[in-house]
Amino acid sequence: MKQSLFILLLFLFFSCNKKKSSNPESNTNDSLVYYSRILSNDKKSFELKSETSKKAILFAEKKENSKAKREALLSVITFQVLNQDYFRFDFAYKTLLENSIAANDSVNIANAYRFKASYLKNNAVYDSAFYFYGKSEKIFKNLNDEENLGNILLNKSVTQYFANDFLKADLTATKAYNILKNQDDKYKIYVILTILGNINSELNEYEKALEYYKKGLETIEKNNIDNNQHPKATSLNNIGHIYKLQKKYNEAITYFNLALENRNIIKDTPDLYVLLLDNLAYCKFKVKDYSRLPEMFLESLKISDSLKLYSSSIYSLNHLSEYYAANNDYENARKCSERAISLSKMTKLPVDLLSALKQGSLVFPSEESKKLSQDYIRINDSLQQTERKSQEKFAKIQLETDEIIQEKEGLAEKNRNLLYVFVVSFILVVLLFVVRAQRARTRELLYKQAQQKANEDIYNLMMSQQAIIDESRSKEKKRLAQDLHDGVLGRMFGLRLNLDSLNSSTDEEAVQRRFELLNELKTIEQDIREISHDLNREKQVLINNFVSIVHNLLEEQKNAFEANVNYAIDDTINWDKIGNTIKINLYRILQEGLQNINKYANAKNIWVEISGNAESVSLTIQDDGIGFDVNRKSKGIGMQNMISRTHDCKGIIDIQSKKDQGTKIIITVPIETKQPETITQE
Template sequence: MGRVVHILTASLAFFFAHAQQPGPGISRQLLVWKDSLERPSTEDRVKRELIGRIFDNRDHLWPDTLFPHVLARLSYHAVDLTDDSLFLAINREARLVARSFRDTLALGSAYWDLGWYHEKTLQRDSAYYYYFLAKDLLQARGDLASTASLYRKMASMQNLLKDYAGAEANLVEAIRISGIEEDKRGLFRSYHMLGTNLKDQGLYPEALDYFERARGYLREIDGGPNEWYAFYNNLGNVYRASGNYQLAAEYYRQAIENDSLEYKNPREFSLYKTNLATALYALGRIQEAEKAYLEALAIRQSGGNAVDLASSHYYLARLYQGEGRDSLAENHLEQALGYAEASNSPERLLELYPLAAQIVPQEAPYFFQQYAALNQELLENERDERNRFARIRYNTEQYIAQNEALEQQLLLWVGIALGVFLLGAAAVVIILQRIRNQKLRFQQQQQAVNQEIFNLMLAQNEKIEQEKQKVQKRISEELHDGVLGELNGIRMVLLGLNGKSDPASLSMRTKAIEKLQGLQEDIRGISHELSNAVYRKIHNFTHSLTELAEEISLGSGLHFNCQYNQDVDWDALPGEVKINLYRVIQESLQNVVKHASASEVTLQMEGDSTHLEIHVRDDGKGFNPRLARKGIGLKNIQSRVRAIGGKLKVSSAPGKGTTLSVLLPWPGANPLAGSHPSWKYRNTETLETG
């Protein structure tokens, strides 16, 4: 368990070192139990008994400061035992105690154990969830090595359920963290898993590239035999999946070249042997393949693992069916089906049903029916679990975003309160000083002079208030008497001209339109006087956009994903840029709701010291930009982007969704000519403006 295990072990060592001194509530018997528990040769039965004794005596044996770490360590030892009820009881108390002590290290370790328990019991969505919780806690503690391991654990669960994109993203994050730590073993494991991930997606050249990177790190860390055997086996899997059976067989042979592996890890040895036999079978070397299959089966029969036995019997049934040895094929098929059902292995049954239809053709309809039902069930389960993965990530991201927003608001209010306090204190000091000086300077002046000064101040305030009222009254009169009166007059004229097409009517319509244009200029003049107030409304730009997305999401049912570059000071943008960008994004989101038939929209805002990029992506039905008609909404967007000196690009294709992108320079930077790398789109129809 990475660094977590070392920390917990160190805590226990400290405790046991001090336990040798007599003291109330501490038993010397613990030293004997501890030695037996940590010894690798101790049988599971003895370990289970020792863990039970320690757990039963937990209330009076442990010092409070180490209590969470002791329970976390017991959970670690208990997770690999066959006694599920004992593990779950220990793990539950370990989590409760860790929370009560606010010990995030012990809590993260307990979550990790619980994830491993659910992984062993094939509850992959639950395993992913607890690995996710452990990752967040240990990452917050700065335990990067354990964080990278947990990213790999999460990716493993996603890969099993064919959530390849999610698994790939987590493996890339594990590589990033291991690179920071210069953890070459972690880099080897991450690249190794990433190669397998790409192999499962059918991206064989890319998979081989990552396997070569993994090989380089494995050489640097001087990896042990087991790591090399696993590496050769998985590399052979890539070549076998790509159809290069000769190279696959060579790597499988390297995986089993050391005979001692058969005795040290017979299960792994039988797996590599089975893979070699499969490659030989594909090469047409039937006798060699049969021999290897039977040798692997003999090893697996001594181990008794039902999943492995179902696999061996499946491959032998396929081989004998291809060779026309029907009785042997049917015998191995029957055993394969029995072991697959006993192990509750739907994936193996899915392989067996088509083979069974060939070996027992009279029952083919039954097997095909079973295959269709099981395949549909597996697809639905995989889809549900992938959705649960997404919900776990989404809920956590939402929680983090809400916390960040609350922190920003708290900091803002603290800053405002501090500023007001300092300003008030300074004002009080200044006023008191002025009063003191005034008393010293003017104490001989008469009361009449003081009254005159006071009257002048009142008069000045009245003038300021009168000027404010004049401006408000003027704007009100302009709107009511000028604009509203003119609009009523034009409306009456146009109503009277309805249905008329003679020259006099046309002339009157033209004059009415000219008056409307004049009114437009009047309204623009009035609005310019009020425009500064609008700019000041956007005080927290990203928060305003988040609120906008939430409002539209509530009304439309769309799922929004907002991504901001935290290194960019978005609030430092000029007011004109912020209001125009806000309206562009608002119009884009409304267009998605009206026209795109989308289920998800992503708002991505990136930037550096010279440029800003804003992308609005949806997964809707898309359109052909060359055939599309430019509506008012798009024209308004174009106008606003030009107004702030930016460039607009719309990328879409039928069935591919739509991406609206805005690129603009920071105020004062040199304008671009459209050469930024992110503007290079491929395989899409584009509409360019600006």
Template sequence: MLYLNLSEVSYLLKNYSEAINYANVGLTYTNSDTPDVMIGVIKSYIVMSNMCLALETHDNIDGEEYIKEIRKTYEEAKRVNNLYFTNAMAMTAAELYLKINDSVKAFEWAERSFELSKERDIKVAQRRALEFLVLNKEYDNKEQVRQIIELGRDLEEQDYATRNRFARIAYETERIETENSQLRNMISTIVSISLAIVLTLVIGVYVYRLKNKNKEIRFIKDQQEANESIYQLILERSVIATEVKNNVRNKIAKDIHDGVVNGIFTIRFNLQQLKSENEEMKGILVNELQSLEKRTRDISHSLIDNELFEHNKFVSLIEDLLALQKNQWNTEFLLDYENAVDLEDLPALDKVNTYFIIREAIQNVNKYSQASICKVSFTKEKKNVVIKIKDNGVGFDEGSSRDGMGLQNMNERAIALHSELIIHSKKGMGTELMFKIKIK
């Protein structure tokens, strides 16, 4: 096959003697297993070259004698269904007939090649046959068509040359990259060996320092966790102390109301029933007792309504609560507090219930949400403060059971606030918990 290709190239370059020599060398490599069509094609290049040499020296030759071998190879290629050689032999016959000025048979063989290639949808062979027919038949505008065909061939050659240049550039680039890669590998090997030697000398020091650093980090982490726990306990103790203080004050207020106020009322009532010669003094004493009764009742009410968070601003406690939160998902806890909402005027019990609802909700975020952000917001809405705890975590199916103790506690505190605990959640869409507090 190699010598066949060399013979074909020599034939196309019109080096007919060289084409014959290559074909003869190719025949020496044939044996009993070589297909007949291959042998026929090699012989056809010998015949074609001899015919061209004969035409160079003689004007009149018996072209049919030469073309007979081409036709024989054509039939063999067609028989074994070798479409490439079938088309090649048909076009070769057409070209040889044209060389001996037999245009009728030349066009007949070209049309035969065209029909065969069209039937098998071989585009290259179709174009070759059509170009042969168009260039060699007589018709109007033949010269323009020839120019178009030649222009198309020139463009193909330019495209082929361009692609060859790019292929050469790609090859050179790949070769340079290969050399660079080898050089880099060599440098990397040298550097690796050097680094290995250096690392071997200092690895003990680094390991020792790393162990000490890990111990220091663990110590700091433990200390931070301890500080956070202590701070949380202090905060909770502050709330509990405030609750105890409120309970004591309420008890004192109740004792004053039930004991002192009622006693003053009884004295005033009995004094009004007494007959006295000095009614004016009696009236003064009754009015004084009535005034004392009112002031005592006011003191009682004042004790009951005293703020639980007198020394701890409510918003500051919420900020501290959020600042202390930390979980394995590194959730960022944010506070959105509108200045227009004056939560310090809320009753103490409302603050306590609100605080614990928020804390329980945040604990659920830490346990289950896997969120990156959790936002606690206070928004004024007419005569209410709307409180929302919203995260962007995994969420849950609202139809699933939610009867945990924490949720039960939050619901009870929401009822104490004369509110309703509303929860919205979807899997993959986060969770939002909302309740309201009435304000004056």
């Protein structure tokens, strides 16, 4: 099975190994980009690509490290591996690898290892190819690039397959299939199913091989996949080959005939046509259907010889020898066997030589047959030893790779532990700093609260004193009212009576008396004016006590800080109707607002306005500072106090602020009739 499908498997392997075009920017005139495009274009001829590959290497040699250079070198080694046209491959590979490492370009590092492995596999250096595929696999795995990881595992399984490590090849190919089976590239799924079928065929697991081949055929038919390599015919040939190995020759003939119905095979894939024709001829021979025999064998051999497909020629010669021997034509049987042995020495492929020696031992006389059998046994034993060594070498490479991975993971664990220690230490230091800063802030807040309480106590004392003054003045007003009623009004009543009595008199004495009474009226008028002025001055002083305190606070703000302060206080507000609690809270809100502006706003101008009407009084504080986010959940203690004081007054607070657009706070509280009340200390 292996020798008959060698060329086919090479095609399948390369078809899934093509790199995706990186599609460099179309607006660049860099020659490296131009070379990359040619090498990535499937429509360009081999001759043009080969010449372009050489030019790209010579041009890249003079260029500094860049993405375009790395992409061009990748296109070069991709073309060289796919077409086995190795012009300065080592230079291209090493330059790509070194430039990618310098640029920390993980993808192209992995690609460099990948195509180095493919180059080594093409030259049958399977252990080294396995090693480089392993390096590429680790990088793509770390990058979580499943598509490329699946491709690498597929190629790795092919390498193990060619090195006859079929069990490991089966495990690796299964991993690849599990990664690639859900991807959109159905042709690649067909490829991995075909490889799994080939591996199980070599393991003599024919039923499993059939299952994989039939899944591959189903994938081809279901997705209408067709190209000039005729994957459907390939699948039919593989299924027929398994039936042939199971000696189910009639079933095999059915599948070989189905494949040969495609007449384009001989033109597009003559190597596949040769296999199909020879397999069909052999199965017909086994069921004793001699129609077109040995002509089919001879036609297959003729095409193989013309194309120099020596392994296929050996395959056909062995079948011809068996056919002639079955018909007692030992002369032609021996000629075919001799030529098969001769060609196998030319190909130097153990599998070709073993098959030729085995057939020769069946058709030559006893002495020659014995020698050929001994050669077969010796070479087979040597091949088995080589396979064991190869498998041991693969196992050693895998073990060393695992040890490196474990060592790397150990170092990574140590680095993680060091990082954890550093992070924990840093967090502890930050926490200590935060705790100390919080304690200092708490002490500052306690001090401010104590100072605020003292200020409120002073203000409450002032208000209590003002209440006493108000009471005294109320008594004085009552006394003045009584004086006006009992004194001024009594005098005015007496004057009115006197004037009434003089209305009818016109003598000089009456005139003189009226003149005296008029002077008395002027005196009473002056007394009333003086009393009125005194009362007005007292009321104004009473009203202006709260206004004066606010005025003093704003003037202190002007003198103590650089910000320009503008304020306006509505002189129509009837402060007598406003309770002391509201006055205290408005004063504290204003004080806190100015303090916040001084500490945080970095403002140049401050506007304060106190206005009111019959139902409410409003305080507006505005600045042109840096502003803040009003939607943030956490607010400062000062802002919380302002909100709390507004709510205590059953008022409404509106905070408007945007970043770099300043802040505006509007507090509106309802006016309540002034009542004696107890002030709650905070």
